[in-house]
Amino acid sequence: MLHIENISKKYTTENKIIHALDNISLTVEKGEFLAIHGPSGCGKTTLLLTTGGLLHPDEGRILINSENIYDLSAEKRAVFRARNIGFVFQQYHLIPYLTVLENVQVPALAQKNNVPENKIYELIESLGLKERLQHTPAELSTGEKQRTALARALLYNPKILLADEITGNLDQGNTDIVMNCLSGFTERGGTILLVTHDKNANGLAHRTIYIEKQ
Amino acid sequence: MNINTLVIKEIKRRKLNFFLGLLSVVFAVTTVTGALTMLQVHDLKTNEIITEKEAETRERMTLLEDDYRKIMKKLGFNLLILPKDQNISDLFANDFASKLMPESYVDSLAASHSMLIRHLLPSLQQKIEWPEKRRTVLLIGIRGEVPFLYKDPKEPMMISVQKGTMIMGFELHDKLGLEQGDEVKLLGRKFKVEECNEPRGNKDDITIWINLQEAQELLNKQGKINAILALKCFCSGGNQAQVREEVQSVLPGTQVIEKGSKVLIRAEARARAAKEAQDAIEAEKIHRKKLRNELEKFAAILVPLVLLSSALWIAFLFIGNVSERKSEIGILRAVGVKEKSIMRLFLLKALLIGISGAVIGYFLGLGIGCAWGGLFTFSLFNLYFFLLVLLCAPLLSLLAAYIPAVMAARQDPAEVLREE
Numbered sequence: 164m165l166h167i168e169n170i171s172k173k174y175t176t177e178n179k180i181i182h183a184l185d186n187i188s189l190t191v192e193k194g195e196f197l198a199i200h201g202p203s204g205c206g207k208t209t210l211l212l213t214t215g216g217l218l219h220p221d222e223g224r225i226l227i228n229s230e231n232i233y234d235l236s237a238e239k240r241a242v243f244r245a246r247n248i249g250f251v252f253q254q255y256h257l258i259p260y261l262t263v264l265e266n267v268q269v270p271a272l273a274q275k276n277n278v279p280e281n282k283i284y285e286l287i288e289s290l291g292l293k294e295r296l297q298h299t300p301a302e303l304s305t306g307e308k309q310r311t312a313l314a315r316a317l318l319y320n321p322k323i324l325l326a327d328e329i330t331g332n333l334d335q336g337n338t339d340i341v342m343n344c345l346s347g348f349t350e351r352g353g354t355i356l357l358v359t360h361d362k363n364a365n366g367l368a369h370r371t372i373y374i375e376k377q
Numbered sequence: 378m379n380i381n382t383l384v385i386k387e388i389k390r391r392k393l394n395f396f397l398g399l400l401s402v403v404f405a406v407t408t409v410t411g412a413l414t415m416l417q418v419h420d421l422k423t424n425e426i427i428t429e430k431e432a433e434t435r436e437r438m439t440l441l442e443d444d445y446r447k448i449m450k451k452l453g454f455n456l457l458i459l460p461k462d463q464n465i466s467d468l469f470a471n472d473f474a475s476k477l478m479p480e481s482y483v484d485s486l487a488a489s490h491s492m493l494i495r496h497l498l499p500s501l502q503q504k505i506e507w508p509e510k511r512r513t514v515l516l517i518g519i520r521g522e523v524p525f526l527y528k529d530p531k532e533p534m535m536i537s538v539q540k541g542t543m544i545m546g547f548e549l550h551d552k553l554g555l556e557q558g559d560e561v562k563l564l565g566r567k568f569k570v571e572e573c574n575e576p577r578g579n580k581d582d583i584t585i586w587i588n589l590q591e592a593q594e595l596l597n598k599q600g601k602i603n604a605i606l607a608l609k610c611f612c613s614g615g616n617q618a619q620v621r622e623e624v625q626s627v628l629p630g631t632q633v634i635e636k637g638s639k640v641l642i643r644a645e646a647r648a649r650a651a652k653e654a655q656d657a658i659e660a661e662k663i664h665r666k667k668l669r670n671e672l673e674k675f676a677a678i679l680v681p682l683v684l685l686s687s688a689l690w691i692a693f694l695f696i697g698n699v700s701e702r703k704s705e706i707g708i709l710r711a712v713g714v715k716e717k718s719i720m721r722l723f724l725l726k727a728l729l730i731g732i733s734g735a736v737i738g739y740f741l742g743l744g745i746g747c748a749w750g751g752l753f754t755f756s757l758f759n760l761y762f763f764l765l766v767l768l769c770a771p772l773l774s775l776l777a778a779y780i781p782a783v784m785a786a787r788q789d790p791a792e793v794l795r796e797e
């Protein structure tokens with residue numbers, strides 16, 4: 164369902180050109196849980212952003228369900244993202260003035276219909292955030308922040324979840340909750356690309372790939 | 378949740394940012410409204426002052442008019458009845474009438490049924506060289522008042538001069554060293570000085586009054602006179618024409634002119650007072666206009682300056698707000714929010730700042746303007762201007778926030794989301 168074909172991306176700084184991605188190809192099946200390993204700076208985040216339609220590659224195509232997402236206009240790609248992609252970032256990117264409940268509901272801003280309330284509460288409860296509904300991000304622990312960000316990504320049940328080092332800052336307890344949630348997601352047919360340094364993740368992942376630094 | 382509720386939540390939970398933007402619009406609108414209200418107050422006050430002054434003047438004029446009427450009634454006015462062929466310019470130039478008319482005219486007038494004319498004083502007058510004293514004198518022969526036949530006799534207006542006597546003006550008896558009772562010769566005839574007048578400061582001071590008949594004999598103008606003075610004629614307001622008509626119907630060979638009287642002087646005084654009042658009002662108007670021009674000039678400089686600085690202030694606030702919300706914009710884009718909606722996020726906030734700033738600023742400005750003028754009146758509320766402010770302030774705020782909003786929408790989401 165996801166075809167990454169010959170993707171290249173380079174960044175140009177004042178004095179050098181960095182080849183973050185150099186001719187990468189990858190196919191991921193529906194319901195697959197893919198773990199991505201690699202040293203810092205090898206281009207893992209760049210790969211996820213490109214896959215999610217947020218970063219135009221210099222070369223190559225991203226096909227999701229046979230749709231070349233960079234053939235779409237920026238506006239259509241936004242709609243496509245809203246329907247198909249869920250993002251979780253290492254830095255959570257929670258909106259500071261919104262409560263946990265509101266942060267989880269942020270994807271509704273890009274959707275036509277609302278998720279029924281009981282489904283929202285179910286999701287929040289499954290991530291152990293029931294007691295934190297009315298708290299703002301500043302009042303949360305890192306684990307709670309990351310779980311909130313995960314709930315937000317899963318609210319509209321995306322086809323592909325792109326997760327970037329989401330367990331990097333978490334203790335074992337939080338990591339377990341998050342990993343359980345991810346496997347539940349794949350069991351329901353979701354596809355996951357998880358960037359991680361955690362070797363334990365390999366147990367849950369269906370497949371693990373390594374990216375080497377150029 | 379939609380973009381609008383997000384805007385409201387951001388405003389509610391980050392009050393300071395909204396408040397600072399609001400302050401800027403309030404400041405601008407208050408300044409503009411305040412300046413305008415001050416100008417309006419100024420105009421109202423000007424009107425008030427001018428109206429008051431005009432009313433005052435009108436009142437004074439009415440009083441004066443009243444006086445004028447009363448005096449007119451009491452005094453009547455004086456007419457000079459002259460031969461028809463008398464040139465009026467000559468009369469004023471020479472101080473006496475040179476043309477003649479029969480003395481019988483005065484009797485005809487006295488025999489008439491005139492209700493308007495009173496006190497008839499016939500005279501024969503001529504400027505002559507007093508041969509015995511080598512002086513120019515005005516010789517006037519008078520007969521005293523001619524009583525009307527059909528009216529009660531009034532007390533005589535002017536005592537007639539007895540034959541063989543004369544009344545002498547101040548300048549003459551003073552310079553010639555004459556006193557009452559002295560004997561003098563005039564054109565070969567002996568006269569006793571009956572009376573020496575006090576100085577009057579006019580032609581009377583070089584005048585000698587003698588009996589009319591004697592004057593006629595001396596000047597060889599028997600049965601002739603130059604003028605009839607009709608004193609204290611009744612006449613209210615403007616019906617001098619009626620008097621004239623009446624005289625001329627009795628004496629077709631005459632003309633009638635009005636002698637300078639107290640009434641005339643009063644009327645002149647009144648006109649002068651009116652003009653002075655008018656001048657004072659004009660001066661006040663000019664003064665007020667100058668003040669207004671100064672206010673206007675001040676406002677003309679202040680208003681654009683304030684608008685500009687307010688717009689800049691808002692623009693910088695929004696630039697700050699946008700950069701503060703980079704992460705928020707990034708995640709919104711990641712979940713599929715469109716660029717247009719990101720712009721709306723900021724423009725809607727700017728709109729709300731503009732509208733609330735307009736309302737608060739308008740009434741604050743109105744209050745300050747009123748306080749400045751010490752004039753609190755509902756008439757200063759200008760609906761049209763209020764609506765204009767309600768339109769322009771949000772427009773200003775939108776315009777100022779537009780570039781920051783575009784910056785927000787154009788922001789590359791990958792950049793902020795990539796951060797570790």
Ligand SMILES: Nc1ncnc2c1ncn2[C@@H]1O[C@H](COP(=O)(O)OP(=O)(O)O)[C@@H](O)[C@H]1O
Binds near residue numbers: 182
């Ligand atoms: N905006 C950028 N400008 C220049 N270099 C960048 C930029 N973003 C990332 N890079 C570089 O590209 C390489 C890949 O980055 P990234 O995809 O974040 O790696 P990873 O997530 O694997 O650590 C790194 O060397 C990083 O320094």
Ligand SMILES: [Mg+2]
Binds near residue numbers: 207208209327797
């Ligand atoms: Mg990374």
